[in-house]
Amino acid sequence: MSQPSTTDANPTASVLVIGNEILSGRTQDANINFLAQRLGALGITLREVRVIPDDHDFIVATITDLRARYDHLFTTGGIGPTHDDITSECVAQAMGVPWEIHPETFALLEAYFTRERFNAARQRMAMLPRGAVPIRNPVSLAPGYSIGNVHVMAGVPAIMRAMFDELAPGLRGGRPVVSCSWYAFDLFEGGLAAGFAAIARDYPALDLGSYPFHRPDGRHGVALVAKGLDRSALAGASDAIRALIVALGATPQEGEPPA
Known part of the structure; x- marks a missing residue:
């Protein structure tokens, strides 16, 4: 049994896990526990976790809802180069801004892959919502990003954790749990x-x-x-x-x- 607290002076957060592979059972999520522990240590209270499919309208509606309810929304999954990686364009729509090439990210990835290997699929990873601030990715280079109170990170655990380590020092927290x-x-x-x-x-x-x-x-x-x-x-x-x-x-x- 569990008795929830009646006071919550810390900033609040939700985690949104995006991916058909999680819902189908093909992939076991390894990010929720990590984020819950790290957010608690930062004094950010995790209040809700949702797991949803790679469905454009579902993602837009859920981001719109959660970012209004909590001080921080952390998303994982759906920012790679394939056709079902649609998180970024959904975030752009939810925020009411264009989804477009981010010049610095484009140049970074082009230099990494070389022009010959930097195909249209990989160029998708250089498209961010207008106004997004990249989150550095020391593992595989393609960044996550923050826009407003939404923080968008990869689904691969090693990459997500590296991104969170880059993001954490700038997060407003409270008293550690x-x-x-x-x-x-x-x-x-x-x-x-x-x-x-x-x-x-x-x-x-x-x-x-x-x-x-x-x-x-x-x-x-x-x-x-x-x-x-x-x-x-x-x-x-x-x-x-x-x-x-x-x-x-x-x-x-x-x-x-x-x-």
């Missing part, structure tokens, strides 16, 4: 639910969650996690969680349960 975790073997959610709910009521500014685990060797238990912006409240909740586990006759262990 802090967390604690306790676990115990031979605990069940049904037995701890009432006590854990009481702790959640005592610390409404924190997110509290319980997560059962089952190991391959047959051992099982529950991990209890608290996270938020208030270090003092977190310390109190941590003590209360530990005490609850002891009261239930189990041995509390700090951290995440072993795999």
Whole structure:
């Protein structure tokens, strides 16, 4: 179970994952967890994640919606050279600006590929919404970009992470999210639910969650996690969680349960 916090003073964000390959199960997304952790460390609260197909109207409508709801929108996927890489033209439409050649990016990619290999497909990667600011890509050179509060990055995890590292220093953040975790073997959610709910009521500014685990060797238990912006409240909740586990006759262990 999870109890959402009632206060959120940090900037907010959403992540939009674009790609038929994610929805079909052909490719497993590896970017959401990375972004959630990095944004939390920067003091940017991730509030929503959506995964949508390579559908022009769907992408435009979703970008329009999410960029109005949150301080930051991060997109991954759909900025390569193939016919289904349509994120950039959709971003341009959502922002109400032309999708056009970005001269500096065009020159950068032309020099990298050489004129003979810089074909029409690769030139698509040099087309950005007017007014976009490129995000440097130290892995494969073709950049992502920011326009307004929308940050557009590649779907390939190594490239997306490199782009985010370039972007992160310029992002406006807040207080970093802090967390604690306790676990115990031979605990069940049904037995701890009432006590854990009481702790959640005592610390409404924190997110509290319980997560059962089952190991391959047959051992099982529950991990209890608290996270938020208030270090003092977190310390109190941590003590209360530990005490609850002891009261239930189990041995509390700090951290995440072993795999």
